[in-house]
Amino acid sequence: MIKSTSFDDGFAILSSNEAIDCLMFSYQMEHPDEHQNVRQLIGKLHERQQNVPVFLLGDREKALAAMDRDLLELVDEFAWILEDTADFIAGRAVAAMTRYRQQLLPPLFSALMKYSDIHEYSWAAPGHQGGVGFTKTPAGRFYHDYYGENLFRTDMGIERTSLGSLLDHTGGIWRKRKICRTRIWCPIAPGR
Known part of the structure; x- marks a missing residue:
């Protein structure tokens, strides 16, 4: 405040x-x-x-x-x-x-932040556990500290249905694509 x-x-x-x-x-x-x-x-x-x-x-x-x-x-x-x-x-x-x-927030980023807030484990790849594997060595710790835990926690594949899917056109990914498509094909006239 x-x-x-x-x-x-x-x-x-x-x-x-x-x-x-x-x-x-x-x-x-x-x-x-x-x-x-x-x-x-x-x-x-x-x-x-x-x-x-x-x-x-x-x-x-x-x-x-x-x-x-x-x-x-x-x-x-x-x-x-x-x-x-x-x-x-x-x-x-x-x-x-x-x-x-x-x-x-744009739809995909909003979905990503909501996903991050629930602190769910993802076992799809080593870096997806918040990058904890990188913290085992000094060089890995520098790497983890530089990019931060959020980067690794939100590095998601298509298995996360809460974010949507590129293949199924659902969720935040679909909403993002819909907005982009609307802006490309139906641009807002100047002054509106």
């Missing part, structure tokens, strides 16, 4: 290309220029990271009465700090961040 206490500080954080999964700001906008500052912060965030969830934390009556429609449209969720519990607000933020992260 990165906390900012001023517009300039927040703008500097967003300008430094931090990986932001959710932007939350508290509603204390008593002056019209504060609305513009929030618009600038959200705009700066979306320059590099589109679709990042934006939360407004505040009192329902004050926030809705004082905010203009354009600013309301930039906010994804409203958390009413005098009505909702901290656990509920945190849960909403975590759910929004999870949805954001899920839409970021």
Whole structure:
């Protein structure tokens, strides 16, 4: 979590290309220029990271009465700090961040990460056990450390049905090919 206490500080954080999964700001906008500052912060965030969830934390009556429609449209969720519990607000933020992260990844990479998260053994080839065989010698340890365990744990063959199959056109492999085929044969027109 990165906390900012001023517009300039927040703008500097967003300008430094931090990986932001959710932007939350508290509603204390008593002056019209504060609305513009929030618009600038959200705009700066979306320059590099589109679709990042934006939360407004505040009192329902004050926030809705004082905010203009354009600013309301930039906010994804409203958390009413005098009505909702901290656990509920945190849960909403975590759910929004999870949805954001899920839409970021291409289908095959997403399937690969899900596969890696279940920590399943694969006995198809020696390197597929996380490269543990390489750790038996000093040179092998350097090799393993250089590439990392994830490379060896996710080096999969066609036997992993959770990833899909090149032969059967299923799973993440199929979804990836479908997207590529759509982009090649049906490109998006410029400006759309």
